Amino acid sequence: MIQTGQRSTMNGGEKILGVEGGGTKTSWVLVERAGNELSVLDQGKLPPANFRLATPGELRAILSELPKEITSVGIFLAGCGTEEDRQSLTRLCAEIWPKAKIVVGSDRHSGLAAALGHGDGIVVNAGSGSSITGRRDKRIENAGGWGHILGDAGGGYFLSLQALRLILREYDRLYKELVDLEAKFPDLVTPDSPTQRVSGRPLQAFAQIQHRVPMLSLDNTYSEDEVANFYKRITRLLPDEKVPVVIEPKVDGVAVSVMYENGRLKYAATRGDGSVGDDITQNIKTIRSVPQQLRGSAPKVFEVRGEAYLDKDGFKKLNKEREAAGLPLFANPRNAAAGSLKHLNPKVAAQRPLGMVFYGTGAT
Incomplete structure (x- = not known):
């Protein structure tokens, strides 16, 4: 733990800021000390x-x-475990609070101080990671705290991985049980069965699907002025209305329409020319985040629209595999997603780590 700086004189009592940060959140509290009394002025995450x-x-x-x-100010961050770490954190804090007394350390230090004060004992930190720290007189012993890569038994990250492994193991067991059951009783196979996500035969060509509601495209802009002018045009058209605006990141993928009838996935199509698109149902079924059966009381007709995409990590992995196989590389994730959806063999699409995000509805 490092202390630096001089206590400055301010109006009123001494204002002390305490901060503890980890892998899930950073918590802070601002208190004022007047004599032996402490009062909380503000706090947050x-x-x-x-x-x-x-x-x-x-x-x-x-x-x-x-x-x-x-x-x-006292700043205690998970992972700030060496003298070099603490010196680096002290320099950063001095930029932000040049006149304040600065104390820095790891969450082990703050855990000891909060739980034991100056006394002896053992403290267990169990958050995103986990660590154990014991103190007797001036001797301190540590265990754990290796971080999420090596794994901290008892930490949230470790427990989540264990739970995920158990879930996937149980899914694999149930899936095999279903495959065996359907092989024994073929008449029980339904279109929304998990075993039917990948079709057995490649298509000869994509069929065409007529959109029940035109599937329009979004316009692009790289100028704040164009966005401001767009909003001005809306307010001129609706002079008596207060027009709220929602701004959110856009997933750069391939526009897709997915149609459900009576809660069951009927078909999926590309935008095409806005009126007619390609039938990519077999490829969309390979995306596990796309439900084949809606839960609850679904409407008779329900169309959702969104973007099928390939994230950056998946894109890098795909291009690495193509390079090893001597195949041409995809230029960007969007092209890779488009190429995957327009492949006539759904088994190829199933091997691509595609995702889906929905943002609106069409026909209902």
Whole structure:
């Protein structure tokens, strides 16, 4: 643990800021000390601030959100375990609070202080990761705290992985049981069975599907002025209306329409020319995030529209496999997603790590 700086004189009592950050969140509290009395002035939560996982820029951005007018600050972050780490964190804090007394360390230090004060004992930190710290007199012993890559038994990350392994193992067991059952009783096979996500035979060509409601495209812009002018045009058309605006990141994928009838997936189609698109039902069925049967009381006709996409990690993995096989590489994730959906063999699409995000509805 490192301490630096001088306690400054401010109006009123001493204002002390305490911060503890880990892999899930960063918690902070601002207190004022007047004599032996402490009163909470403010508190809150910020994004995760694990010293090993966050870049200096990310840490600076998170800590810059905290109150500035303080006398002393204590910053305790998971992963801040070496002298070099603490010196680096101290320099960063000095940029943000140049006049404050600064104390930095790891969440082990804050855990000891909070639980034991100056006394002896053992403290178990069980959060995203986990660690055990024991103190007797001036001797301190540590166990765990290796981080999510090596794994901390008892930590949230470790327990989540264990739970996921159990779920996948049980899914595989049930899936095999279903395959055996359907092989024995073929008349029990239904179109929405998990075994039917990948069709057995490649298509000769894509059939055409007429959109019940035209599937229009979105316009692009790279200018804030164009966005502002677009909003002005809307307000001129609706002078007596207060027009709310929602701005969100756009997934750069391939526009897809998925039609459900009586809750069951009927077909999926590309946008095409807006009126007619290609039938890509067999390929969409290979995307596990797309339900083949809706839960609950579904409407008779329900069309959802969204983007089929390939994330960056999946794109890198796919291109690495293609390079090893001597195949041409995809130029970008969007092209890779489009090529996967337009492949006539659904078994190829099933091997691609495609995802789907829905943003609107069509025919209902």
